[in-house]
Amino acid sequence: MNVTITPSSIKGKIAASPSKSAMQRAVAAAMLAGGKSIIHNPGLSSDSLAALDVAEKLGSAMRKFPDRVEITSEGIVPLTETIHCGEAGLGIRMFTPVAALSNKALTIVGEGSLASRPMDFFEEILPQLNVSCQTRGGKLPIRIQGPLQAKDITIDGSLSSQFLTGLLMAYGVAAGDGKTTITVRDLKSRPYIDLTLQLMAHFGVQVENRNYEQFIFSGKQHYHPAEYTVEGDWSGAAFLLVAGAVAGDVEVSGLNPASAQSDKAMLDALHAAGARVKEGDHTITVSRDRLDAFEMDATDCPDLFPPLVSLAANCNGTTKLKGVSRLAHKESNRGKTLQDEFAKLGIRITLKGDEMEVHGGTQMSSATLFSHNDHRIAMACAVAALNADGAVVIEEAEAVNKSYPEFWQHLGAIGGMVDHP
Ligand SMILES: O=C(O)C1=C[C@@H](OP(=O)(O)O)[C@@H](O)[C@H](O)C1
Numbered sequence: 154m155n156v157t158i159t160p161s162s163i164k165g166k167i168a169a170s171p172s173k174s175a176m177q178r179a180v181a182a183a184m185l186a187g188g189k190s191i192i193h194n195p196g197l198s199s200d201s202l203a204a205l206d207v208a209e210k211l212g213s214a215m216r217k218f219p220d221r222v223e224i225t226s227e228g229i230v231p232l233t234e235t236i237h238c239g240e241a242g243l244g245i246r247m248f249t250p251v252a253a254l255s256n257k258a259l260t261i262v263g264e265g266s267l268a269s270r271p272m273d274f275f276e277e278i279l280p281q282l283n284v285s286c287q288t289r290g291g292k293l294p295i296r297i298q299g300p301l302q303a304k305d306i307t308i309d310g311s312l313s314s315q316f317l318t319g320l321l322m323a324y325g326v327a328a329g330d331g332k333t334t335i336t337v338r339d340l341k342s343r344p345y346i347d348l349t350l351q352l353m354a355h356f357g358v359q360v361e362n363r364n365y366e367q368f369i370f371s372g373k374q375h376y377h378p379a380e381y382t383v384e385g386d387w388s389g390a391a392f393l394l395v396a397g398a399v400a401g402d403v404e405v406s407g408l409n410p411a412s413a414q415s416d417k418a419m420l421d422a423l424h425a426a427g428a429r430v431k432e433g434d435h436t437i438t439v440s441r442d443r444l445d446a447f448e449m450d451a452t453d454c455p456d457l458f459p460p461l462v463s464l465a466a467n468c469n470g471t472t473k474l475k476g477v478s479r480l481a482h483k484e485s486n487r488g489k490t491l492q493d494e495f496a497k498l499g500i501r502i503t504l505k506g507d508e509m510e511v512h513g514g515t516q517m518s519s520a521t522l523f524s525h526n527d528h529r530i531a532m533a534c535a536v537a538a539l540n541a542d543g544a545v546v547i548e549e550a551e552a553v554n555k556s557y558p559e560f561w562q563h564l565g566a567i568g569g570m571v572d573h574p
């Protein structure tokens with residue numbers, strides 16, 4: 154699907170869509186708790202729907218309503234040999250160790266960009282936990298056979314935090330009497346682990362976090378069924394907040410200021426760039442003002458790079474963003490993708506080692522852009538297009554469904570001139 158954005162002024166209010174990061178974790182916890190859990194505000198992102206499908210295939214009973222989903226589980230009892238994780242990086246990396254709690258031979262698959270994202274971690278780590286594991290050269294499919302046994306283990310957290318999230322979730326069930334420790338070297342995306350631990354605690358499992366280097370389970374625990382409400386998504390909201398900063402005035406509600414979500418750091422960037430920001434109770438208002446280049450280390454909030462680049466393109470001067478090497482293995486190679494697509498708008502981006510420089514403040518031009526089937530690239534292009542000198546076409550715009558299926562409708566509702574079939 155192509156979407157055409159005509160330069161427009163932004164004005165309006167939007168309620169943030171539900172966070173897929175929180176939702177997928179809630180599904181895993183509900184699945185691991187014996188009994189009935191209720192998840193409110195589940196949302197319809199493809200990654201969240203894929204998580205519900207995984208839970209069904211792993212034996213949970215599901216009742217879906219527009220505002221909630223009820224998950225009834227008796228533990229991990231796979232109904233099929235193949236588990237399909239859609240295109241969700243977190244999904245596959247979290248559900249693989251969880252599925253390995255069963256003793257059944259399983260094949261874990263996914264689609265789209267997931268087929269080329271690294272999974273070799275599992276081949277190295279799962280055999281140490283008594284799970285046989287084979288991948289195709291470090292990529293999908295992943296063949297496993299458990300049951301996983303929790304043991305003291307040391308892992309590398311520098312590529313992604315998602316593998317640790319999966320192990321923590323599974324250890325919540327598998328850790329036995331006594332003390333079991335996951336030691337992690339060089340953990341990146343740390344706030345995502347806070348979100349994991351928060352979710353686990355909500356469902357009754359406590360883990361001691363020693364400075365993101367050791368995660369300690371002291372004794373046997375159980376997940377308890379619970380009610381949980383999925384928070385508004387700071388990652389998706391970041392695009393709307395930038396739209397307000399560069400093209401008018403926006404109010405986004407449903408954003409928890411105390412959230413563990415890493416992407417609430419978008420507020421720091423908006424302040425640093427000089428945007429007018431008002432922080433209310435769960436509501437953020439951002440209005441256009443003079444914007445100047447800023448510096449930020451986004452190593453631990455890698456998903457902010459796309460909206461940060463849309464903001465930086467509108468800032469006078471050269472914005473410096475650290476952490477770009479974290480983007481190589483997302484839905485696209487996002488450093489390069491942002492460089493290529495923003496070049497078509499006339500914005501020069503340089504990549505030097507771990508740093509990205511965005512040379513902003515010049516008039517952006519009408520162009521045809523390609524999302525690379527990456528939801529965050531599609532949304533970053535759309536926000537940049539608001540200030541172009543003519544229409545901007547975005548190809549494969551349906552990519553937004555992965556995290557934020559309402560994005561085009563929301564952008565239109567706040568004044569973005571969005572044309573699509
Ligand atoms: O745990 C999560 O929900 C996520 C963790 C991050 O991945 P990395 O830990 O690989 O950086 C982030 O990029 C991804 O979109 C979602």
Ligand SMILES: C=C(OP(=O)(O)O)C(=O)O
Pocket residue numbers: 240241242243244456483484529556
């Ligand atoms: C990288 C992302 O997600 P995942 O790794 O879960 O596919 C994302 O949402 O930008």
